[in-house]
Amino acid sequence: MGKNNKRKRTAQVQSQSSKLLTPPSESPSASALLIDSEDLECTINVLETLCDFPEELAGKEMKGLKRKVHELYRIMAEGSGLGTSLTSKISTALSDYRFTDALIYLFEMYTRKLTPKLGALQRWVRECDATSNEDGSPGDPEALKCLDMILRIANMSHPTHVPTDQKVLGTEGSMKQKGSDNVVDGMDMGGIIQGKQIFRAREDNEEIKIWGLIKDGKLFDTPPPNPYPNFRPVHHVKAADRKPPNLYDSTVYGSSPGAIALAPSTERKRPTKVDVPGVPGAFVVLDVFTPEECLQIVRAAEAIGWEKDEAKSGSAINKTSILAKNFVWLSDSSFLDHFYSSILPFVPATAPISVDGNGGGKVRGINARFRVYQYTENQLYRPHIDGAWPAAGLHPETGEYLHDSSPPDDPLWSRYTLLVYLNGEGDIPQDTGCTTFFLPSDKIGVMEAHSVRPIQGAVLCFPHGDTTGSLLHEGSAVGKGGIKYVIRTDLLYEAKGFGQYKPPASVGVKQGGKEEEGLGG
Numbered sequence: 475m476g477k478n479n480k481r482k483r484t485a486q487v488q489s490q491s492s493k494l495l496t497p498p499s500e501s502p503s504a505s506a507l508l509i510d511s512e513d514l515e516c517t518i519n520v521l522e523t524l525c526d527f528p529e530e531l532a533g534k535e536m537k538g539l540k541r542k543v544h545e546l547y548r549i550m551a552e553g554s555g556l557g558t559s560l561t562s563k564i565s566t567a568l569s570d571y572r573f574t575d576a577l578i579y580l581f582e583m584y585t586r587k588l589t590p591k592l593g594a595l596q597r598w599v600r601e602c603d604a605t606s607n608e609d610g611s612p613g614d615p616e617a618l619k620c621l622d623m624i625l626r627i628a629n630m631s632h633p634t635h636v637p638t639d640q641k642v643l644g645t646e647g648s649m650k651q652k653g654s655d656n657v658v659d660g661m662d663m664g665g666i667i668q669g670k671q672i673f674r675a676r677e678d679n680e681e682i683k684i685w686g687l688i689k690d691g692k693l694f695d696t697p698p699p700n701p702y703p704n705f706r707p708v709h710h711v712k713a714a715d716r717k718p719p720n721l722y723d724s725t726v727y728g729s730s731p732g733a734i735a736l737a738p739s740t741e742r743k744r745p746t747k748v749d750v751p752g753v754p755g756a757f758v759v760l761d762v763f764t765p766e767e768c769l770q771i772v773r774a775a776e777a778i779g780w781e782k783d784e785a786k787s788g789s790a791i792n793k794t795s796i797l798a799k800n801f802v803w804l805s806d807s808s809f810l811d812h813f814y815s816s817i818l819p820f821v822p823a824t825a826p827i828s829v830d831g832n833g834g835g836k837v838r839g840i841n842a843r844f845r846v847y848q849y850t851e852n853q854l855y856r857p858h859i860d861g862a863w864p865a866a867g868l869h870p871e872t873g874e875y876l877h878d879s880s881p882p883d884d885p886l887w888s889r890y891t892l893l894v895y896l897n898g899e900g901d902i903p904q905d906t907g908c909t910t911f912f913l914p915s916d917k918i919g920v921m922e923a924h925s926v927r928p929i930q931g932a933v934l935c936f937p938h939g940d941t942t943g944s945l946l947h948e949g950s951a952v953g954k955g956g957i958k959y960v961i962r963t964d965l966l967y968e969a970k971g972f973g974q975y976k977p978p979a980s981v982g983v984k985q986g987g988k989e990e991e992g993l994g995g
């Protein structure tokens with residue numbers, strides 16, 4: 475727009491100046507409703523013109539404008555311009571990278587024992603991690619202190635009486651500690667992350683080294699048929715139509731019963747459960763799938779092909795939150811039946827009850843929508859809190875793919891994350907590629923990092939989808955020359971009030987929800 479046009483628009487603004495606006499509400503997004511896009515554009519043009527021609531400010535008629543600009547500047551500097559609630563002050567401070575201010579507000583929330591919504595928590599976690607550098611080196615120590623306080627507020631903690639005699643760690647690469655056990659050679663960042671011993675649910679696992687087969691060109695005996703047998707595309711979404719918009723299309727592949735040949739029960743080990751020490755609610759079920767079954771899943775994904783995943787907009791870090799490639803698989807009933815019956819004896823029979831009294835529904839099954847991830851060297855899934863998902867499936871008559879397939883009178887909603895490790899030690903370099911949980915320690919400002927080592931055929935299970943009990947975690951970077959394959963899905967419960975819960979749409983946060991096909995979270 476030329477300067478003359480700008481002037482014209484300026485005149486229009488002045489003639490509209492008597493228009494009465496209603497007072498701003500608490501919600502940051504309300505401003506979008508209060509000021510329409512034309513007015514906004516016009517205001518920006520006026521301000522731009524004044525920046526280009528500051529001499530224009532000298533006129534008497536500019537007095538009112540100058541006064542308002544000063545007032546606005548003060549409000550913005552105080553961080554209270556976008557709503558006065560503590561939650562919005564924290565959101566504003568974090569997104570403005572004012573971590574010291576955010577820490578003060580977070581501390582106030584902590585001492586007043588106020589609980590934010592899950593959506594706010596997920597957004598705050600992202601804002602804090604968004605400060606880590608492109609090369610993976612540690613971010614702002616103040617941001618990590620905010621993250622520690624967020625964990626305490628969310629009451630995700632457990633009473634930690636764990637002796638903290640280990641040397642305090644810095645962060646390296648992703649947020650996880652470096653080195654094995656408690657050995658540390660991380661940077662000193664004021665001791666913000668403290669590494670705990672890496673958890674192996676079992677030593678000496680029998681496994682198939684899938685990466686070894688791929689490198690030797692032996693993943694398939696003969697070239698795989700195309701189309702791949704017993705898998706068919708059931709849903710395709712163009713990149714721009716994804717929610718939020720993505721740079722890549724997404725396809726869901728449905729399988730037919732028998733697509734993965736399951737070993738007879740006489741040939742399989744009986745599954746066993748092992749709790750993850752120090753991580754409340756997290757446990758591993760060993761031997762849910764045999765190494766041969768894991769191999770078949772990887773074969774299908776490798777033959778059909780991986781899709782990339784990068785949000786179209788948002789900060790560089792948010793866009794690359796998940797560096798792994800994925801294959802979205804809508805699993806068939808025979809695979810799901812085996813999976814569910816193997817873990818059922820070990821999972822909570824009823825959903826946790828939230829502070830608002832929702833929850834308590836019976837466990838009902840596994841979300842058929844699996845996201846199979848392939849992480850190669852240095853790839854990771856940045857720290858996040860998983861969101862809850864409805865039960866995906868096909869319409870019984872039309873065969874149409876439904877993001878939420880449970881009937882309205884019997885809604886199901888997920889409350890636990892299930893991670894199926896398709897490969898393990900043999901393919902993933904020592905102490906890398908773990909799933910790492912971050913928990914508050916007994917010292918404010920210090921978080922504990924608890925890493926779980928992938929074991930082929932085992933399932934890691936932990937709570938998600940609510941403020942209380944949900945766990946901050948990351949898929950830690952895979953080390954040099956390694957590869958990690960893992961399936962992410964969810965354990966479903968009768969919604970019992972919880973189903974009405976819809977994670978709020980938020981900027982740059984990937985989370986499950988009725989309307990969002992989502993990528994992660």
Ligand SMILES: O=C(O)CCC(=O)C(=O)O
Pocket residue numbers: 847855860891893907908909910947948949950960962994995
């Ligand atoms: O890859 C991992 O270990 C973690 C994956 C994860 O957190 C997720 O898919 O939600």
Ligand SMILES: [Fe+2]
Pocket residue numbers: 858859860891947995
């Ligand atoms: Fe996750």
